[in-house]
Amino acid sequence: MAPLPRYTVPALLLLLTALFALVPLLHWWLILSVPLLLIAVWDFAQDRHALRRNYPLIARVRWLFEDLRPFLRAYIVEGDREGRPYTIEERGLVYARAKGTIDSHPMGTELDVYSEEYEWLGHSIAPNEKAPPSWHTRIGSTRAKPYDSALLNISAMSFGSLSGNAIEALNKGAALGGFAHDTGEGSISRYHRKHGGDLIWELGSGYFGCRHKDGSFNPELFAEQAADHQVKMIEIKLSQGAKPGHGGVLPGPKVTPEIAEARKVEVGEDCLSPAGHSTFSTPIGLLEWVEQLRELSGGKPTGFKLCVGQPHEIMAIVKAMVETRITPDFIVVDGAEGGTGAAPQELTDNVGMPLREGLTLMRNALVGVNLKSQIRLGASGKIHSGAGMARAFAMGADWCNAARAFMFSLGCVQSMKCHTGNCPTGVATQSEWRQRGLVVDDKAERVARFHHETLKALREIVVAMGYRSPWELSPHDMYQRIDSAKAGPLDEVYEFLQPGELLADPLATQYAHAWKVSRADTFRRVT
Numbered sequence: 001m002a003p004l005p006r007y008t009v010p011a012l013l014l015l016l017t018a019l020f021a022l023v024p025l026l027h028w029w030l031i032l033s034v035p036l037l038l039i040a041v042w043d044f045a046q047d048r049h050a051l052r053r054n055y056p057l058i059a060r061v062r063w064l065f066e067d068l069r070p071f072l073r074a075y076i077v078e079g080d081r082e083g084r085p086y087t088i089e090e091r092g093l094v095y096a097r098a099k100g101t102i103d104s105h106p107m108g109t110e111l112d113v114y115s116e117e118y119e120w121l122g123h124s125i126a127p128n129e130k131a132p133p134s135w136h137t138r139i140g141s142t143r144a145k146p147y148d149s150a151l152l153n154i155s156a157m158s159f160g161s162l163s164g165n166a167i168e169a170l171n172k173g174a175a176l177g178g179f180a181h182d183t184g185e186g187s188i189s190r191y192h193r194k195h196g197g198d199l200i201w202e203l204g205s206g207y208f209g210c211r212h213k214d215g216s217f218n219p220e221l222f223a224e225q226a227a228d229h230q231v232k233m234i235e236i237k238l239s240q241g242a243k244p245g246h247g248g249v250l251p252g253p254k255v256t257p258e259i260a261e262a263r264k265v266e267v268g269e270d271c272l273s274p275a276g277h278s279t280f281s282t283p284i285g286l287l288e289w290v291e292q293l294r295e296l297s298g299g300k301p302t303g304f305k306l307c308v309g310q311p312h313e314i315m316a317i318v319k320a321m322v323e324t325r326i327t328p329d330f331i332v333v334d335g336a337e338g339g340t341g342a343a344p345q346e347l348t349d350n351v352g353m354p355l356r357e358g359l360t361l362m363r364n365a366l367v368g369v370n371l372k373s374q375i376r377l378g379a380s381g382k383i384h385s386g387a388g389m390a391r392a393f394a395m396g397a398d399w400c401n402a403a404r405a406f407m408f409s410l411g412c413v414q415s416m417k418c419h420t421g422n423c424p425t426g427v428a429t430q431s432e433w434r435q436r437g438l439v440v441d442d443k444a445e446r447v448a449r450f451h452h453e454t455l456k457a458l459r460e461i462v463v464a465m466g467y468r469s470p471w472e473l474s475p476h477d478m479y480q481r482i483d484s485a486k487a488g489p490l491d492e493v494y495e496f497l498q499p500g501e502l503l504a505d506p507l508a509t510q511y512a513h514a515w516k517v518s519r520a521d522t523f524r525r526v527t
Contacts, residue, residue, distance in 0.1 A: 070416050085337070085382070091408055094384055097453035098409035098446035119480045121390055121473075122489075124466030131468045134455060137398045139233065139376045140329035144299025147198075147232045150179035151458065151470065152389065152451055155338075155380045155401035156202050156237065156305070158186025160250065160259050161418075165438040166410055166427045167191035172440060173409075173447025174198060182401065185237050185273065188225065189262035195444075199230045202305070203293075204237040205247065206273035208263035215272060217279050219296055221264065226297035234293050235332065236286075238277075238306035241381055242339025244352040245309065247275035256430065282521050283313075283320035290328050303330035305380075307338070308358035309351075311514035313523050318365045318502070320520035327374050331366075332401065333359045335381025339404075355381030356395065360494050363396030364511070368502030372396070384408075386457025393470040394478040394490065409450035410443045 036057060043049075043056035051059035065072075089110075096103040111118050136148040154174060159167045167189060174181040174197035181197050183189075185204030192199060203222075206215065210222035226234060239245055250259070250271035260267040280286045286304070294302040308314060321327050335355025339348060353361070359379050366372040379397035383389060384405035392400050404412070411425045423429040426438035462470050465477060475490040482488065495510050506515040517525040 085339075086384070086404065086408070086414060090384055091414060094405050094408040094450060098450040100449055100453075103453070114481070114484045116481050116483070119391075119478065121387070121394070121461060121465060122477050122479060123464045126466050127463050128466045128468055129463055131459060131463050133459070135469055137376060139303075140299075140301030143294065143301055143329065145232075145297075145301070147180075147301050149233075149376075149399055150177075150451075150455075151399045152383075152454055153180040153200070153399065153401050154182055154406050155334075155403035156182040156184040156200075156235075156240070157403055157407075158184030159189035159191055159262055160186045160254075160430070161428060162407075163423075163426055163429050163431075163435045163438065164189070164191045164258065165435045165440055166407075166443075168194055168440045169410055169438065169443035170406060170447055171195045171197040171199075172444035173406075173451070176444060177448035177451040179451055180232060182235065186259070187262045187264070188228070188231070189258065193228075193230065196230060198232045199228075200233045200235050201226065201231045202235045202237050204273055205275070205277045206263075206271070207279075208265070208271075208273075211264055215274075215278075219292070222293070223296040226293075226300065231297070232300065233330070234297055234300055234302040235330075236277075236290065236293070236302075236304040238286075238304050239309070239334070239352075240305070240338065241307045241334040241336050241352055241355075243343035243347045244307040244336070245275060246344065246347055248273045254430075281523075283316045283523060284324055284520055286317065287320050287324055287326040287328070291326050294329075301329035303328035303332070303375075305332035305334055305378075307334045307336055308353040308361055311361060311511060312518040312525055314361060314365045315502075315511065315514045315518035316520060316523060318369045318371065319518060321371055322369050322503075323520045327371060330376040330378060330398075331362060332378035332380055333362050333397075335359075335379075338381040355379060355392070357494075359392065359395050359397060360496070364495070364497040365502070367396075367499055368497045368506075368509070368511075370500045370503065372499075384454075386454050386459075386461055389454070389458045390461045390470060390473060391478055394473040394475055398471070405454075406447060406450070409447050410438065411446075 040056040043052040043059065046052060049059070051062065093103055135151055137151065138146050139149050140146040154170055161184065168191045171181050171192055172195035175195050179198070180200050181192070182200040183192055183202050185202050185206065185208060187209030188199065188201060203210070207217045209225055210218050212218045225231070252268045252270045255265060255268055255271050257267050263271060265271050280289050290302050290304065294300065333355065335358055336352030337354055363372065363377060366375055366377070376398040377396055378399050378401055379392035380401035383392060383400045383402045389400045407427055410427050412427045413425055415424055417423050418428040421429050421431060423434060426435040429435065458470060465473065467473065475494065475496050478490040479487055480490055480493050482493070497509060501509060502511065502515060506512060517527065519526050
């Protein structure tokens with residue numbers, strides 16, 4: 001008779017159970033063995049999983065180690081500079097700054113400075129110690145209610161994706177540190193309002209918080225909400241880095257009374273966020289809606305956020321600005337490397353332009369039509385340090401947003417459970433007992449401390465480079481290795497346009513084709 005090794009463990013378990021049942025002193029074994037034996041019998045009888053049917057009980061070890069794999073890799077296998085999307089070293093920097101512990105590193109860099117992973121900012125022989133202690137950027141300076149923004153703000157993360165405690169801690173941290181908190185497209189919840197921190201109200205295609213019952217935009221409800229003193233700016237979400245061009249549905253069972261209250265939807269009903277907006281369909285229409293929202297909000301700075309996709313669409317938008325003379329007060333470029341919640345993996349891995357290329361393209365489009373001085377440019381996409389901010393400023397950013405870095409400051413351990421509702425640290429979950437571990441007052445202080453220490457690091461870099469402000473940084477100050485034998489400043493790797501170049505001679509630039517096939521009245525290519 002052929003051996004049956006796959007049944008060895010259940011058979012041995014059955015034998016031991018029978019033997020120990022006869023020995024009074026070993027009856028404790030029954031407490032463990034009987035449940036395991038029942039599980040083995042169930043695995044053998046069920047017909048949904050081949051592995052469990054052929055290897056009762058043993059097959060479950062596979063799923064156990066699949067669940068443990070991210071933790072085992074993070075804490076045992078991975079080196080300090082390994083791990084995705086954030087390395088242990090990157091997360092450690094955020095944790096250290098949030099906790100106020102030492103964030104220094106001994107024995108020099110661990111990077112291979114002759115590989116493509118190394119890039120650097122050029123310091124000066126004459127550091128400028130007279131640089132101001134901090135900076136702000138004024139957004140919407142010609143509007144009725146301009147906003148003096150910090151240089152690092154909390155990027156868009158909705159209540160529902162994050163827990164109520166996490167939203168509270170982020171907003172209280174923003175209030176303590178004097179910076180802004182983007183609501184995400186889930187609108188303004190009671191947790192955003194509790195501590196009075198400055199808010200950037202994001203409007204996605206679902207128009208949550210200002211919608212009619214059919215999901216269309218409700219101007220009256222928007223004006224009522226936008227009048228709140230906490231709301232400092234209005235941001236239209238065109239797309240996001242993690243899943244550009246993708247909508248979503250929050251299933252009815254997940255629409256709790258608190259989520260329904262914030263989003264102005266019905267409890268228990270599916271909550272739809274379409275892939276595209278219904279309020280506009282052309283570049284001119286987008287700008288007209290920007291102007292409408294600005295008026296309805298009483299003159300608060302209004303702009304939009306997007307992950308750059310098609311270059312000709314960016315050219316169409318700036319052409320519409322030139323033709324209509326309507327400009328947003330700000331544009332936030334979200335890189336394809338961004339993302340805090342769940343997203344289809346194929347979109348996450350294959351769709352959207354990374355921050356560096358997207359920010360460069362947007363900067364060039366605005367500079368090329370002489371509008372960069374009127375429109376503030378925000379950068380969002382895996383920014384977690386002063387050095388990351390400095391690089392964004394060198395490429396044309398006026399301020400930066402961060403999402404996952406602020407999640408780390410709350411205690412996120414990158415367990416990769418965001419989409420399951422089983423976040424072990426209470427950050428990305430609606431489970432009350434999991435949220436209990438996130439103590440708002442303590443985490444708010446960490447959020448504010450991380451923000452302060454990161455801006456302090458940015459200032460140290462600006463001083464070392466001999467400048468008075470980060471806006472003096474240019475592409476020529478940022479060096480990138482092309483290969484092991486050659487490196488050069490960023491403006492030798494990418495083309496950076498001069499003011500008015502797209503208006504004067506667009507066909508002489510790298511954007512000749514995108515400019516030629518774009519038009520202000522359509523997002524489609526024209527021939």
